[in-house]
Amino acid sequence: MIELDARTAAIRRRAREWARELKPLALELDRDPDAIHRHLDVGIVSYLTRMPVPPEYNPHPVIVEGHRFYGTGTLERVVFAEEIAVGDAGMLLAAPGPVMSGVLVDAMGDERQKEWFYGRILERPTWTFFALTEPGGGSDAGAMRTTAAQDGDALVLNGVKRYIGNAARADIGVVFARTRPGPLGVTAVLAETSDPGFTAEPLETLGLRGLRICAVSLDGVRVPADRVLGRHLRPTQRGMWAAVQGLNRLRPGVAAFGLGIARAAHEYVRTERAALRPSERARLEDLGHRIECARQLIWRAALAVDAGDPAAGALASAAKARASRLAEDATREALAFFGPGARLEHPLLDKLARDARGVEFMEGTGNIQKLNLFTGLAQRKPADA
Ligand SMILES: Cc1cc2nc3c(=O)[nH]c(=O)nc-3n(C[C@H](O)[C@H](O)[C@H](O)COP(=O)(O)OP(=O)(O)OC[C@H]3O[C@@H](n4cnc5c(N)ncnc54)[C@H](O)[C@@H]3O)c2cc1C
CATH class of the missing domain: 1.10.540.10 (Acyl-CoA dehydrogenase/oxidase, N-terminal domain)
Structure with missing residues (x-):
């Protein structure tokens, strides 16, 4: 423990x-x-x-x-x-x-x-964005089509990004784009949303609506050379490699969102359904136990990330897959405690269930996390997994 x-x-x-x-x-x-x-x-x-x-x-x-x-x-x-x-x-x-x-x-x-x-x-409250995903498929970041073409001492961005959180309210952020084919051809740049050619349109969504995910269009956006991230690093430490490292560091946090949503649903049932039958009490206790176990896995992944442990990426994927599944199970289970009209009569629970779906997609779906975990295990990274 x-x-x-x-x-x-x-x-x-x-x-x-x-x-x-x-x-x-x-x-x-x-x-x-x-x-x-x-x-x-x-x-x-x-x-x-x-x-x-x-x-x-x-x-x-x-x-x-x-x-x-x-x-x-x-x-x-x-x-x-x-x-x-x-x-x-x-x-x-x-x-x-x-x-x-x-x-x-x-x-x-x-x-x-x-x-x-x-x-x-x-300086002041400033929103930022992180533009990696494209309409063709977020999981396959290697297939990125947005280009960054050299023009004098600037890079010119052209392409479209999809599901980019807070982009329409942001001032600055990071855009991933391709300077040439192959994994080493991906670069990350700091961009300003006020730059000519940058537009962000909010998308209608069901879950995590506060995040206001957007479709972003990059139409000849000029980025000065000094805004290219990782210029002082080796080519292998820029672009895709950096994105993967960054996502590994963030993933336990996304897992924690899922855990918090699961806990909110669990607590909702405990407060709103005072009288429980023994079978219902057992279901609720089981859910509570799953929440405790997922928390330990997330903390373990977080400690591995902080320690720079090579197993961190695989552990973070395991934690994210477990927690997003738990969030969906917990919210569905909680709704079941209130009968067929639950989504209408308990809007907060309905919202939690929609938010849980959003967590499944953020930072990679359950399938992709399982692939990461499998790769980590195959490379024998989590020594005691
Ligand atoms: C709330 C929210 C916030 C987000 N914020 C951002 C953000 O700020 N910036 C950003 O860049 N992106 C963001 N995203 C996008 C998110 O990262 C992508 O949705 C995610 O990577 C999945 O990509 P996709 O939706 O294109 O699905 P796809 O990659 O098209 O996948 C569709 C389905 O196919 C499955 N699949 C795909 N490949 C495989 C495979 N090899 N094996 C097995 N199954 C596979 C997936 O599991 C999924 O079920 C956000 C998404 C959401 C929902």
Whole structure:
């Protein structure tokens, strides 16, 4: 059993308090994703605007019970994300902040790029985006068609991206594009949404609606050469490799969203269905046990990521596959406690079930996670798996 240290336990307690503020806002944001603009002063939202920003760029970290938090550790992020997702995963994803782009900039940015990026983040609440997926199939990132053609000392982006979170409200973000064929031909650049040729149109979605996923069009967007991430790194450490490393670091966090949604559904039944038959009590206890087990797997994956363990990618995939499945099972099971009219009579549960579906697709579907896990096992990465 993994136990939390005093520092991580402190952020967990604070996140639990913040999550209580979110419950009453969850359905409002689900109906109207733009409601986020009315809630920028909610405790959790103002915390997320600055997380993660590494200590060297963040003179004003969040201090909880005497501990300083920069949001850079994977374990603290998953513990935090689970608690907030119990309140509302939609709000967690809708908030401004560096999020996925921040992880890439941290891993691949040079000194000047980091100063520029984090400077923009700390100036005012700033949304960011991370544009990898394309309409032809998100799982097959190697088939990417968006191009980045050299023109003088700039790269010119052309192509379309799909399902890009927060793109229509973002100022800056990371775009993946191809300079030439093959896996080493993929590059990641920092782009500004105000650049001519950049457009983002929100897509209608059923789950995690606060995130406002978008279709992005890149029509001759010029990116100066100094915005190409990883210029100072070896070609093998840029582009696709960096995307995979970044996603490995983020995946335990997505697993934690799933866990939080499962817990919210479980807690909903416990509060709203006071009298339970013995068989129902057993079903609920079983669900509670699955939640505990998934949490341990997620924490284990997060610790592996923080330790730079070679098994981290496979463990993170196992955690994500387990947690997104659990979120779907838990929300469906919770609905079953309230009979055939449950989706209409319990809108919060209905929303949780729709959000669980969204988690399945974020950062790769269950099938793709199982493929990652299988590859990791075949390469004997998780030594004791
Ligand atoms: C809420 C949400 C937020 C998102 N945010 C972002 C974002 O900010 N940025 C971004 O770039 N993308 C984002 N995405 C996109 C997400 O990463 C993709 O949806 C995901 O990678 C799957 O891609 P796809 O939808 O194109 O499905 P596809 O890749 O077309 O897959 C369709 C189905 O085929 C299966 N499949 C595909 N290949 C295989 C295979 N080799 N073996 C077995 N089965 C296979 C998949 O499991 C799936 O069931 C987001 C998606 C959602 C739902």
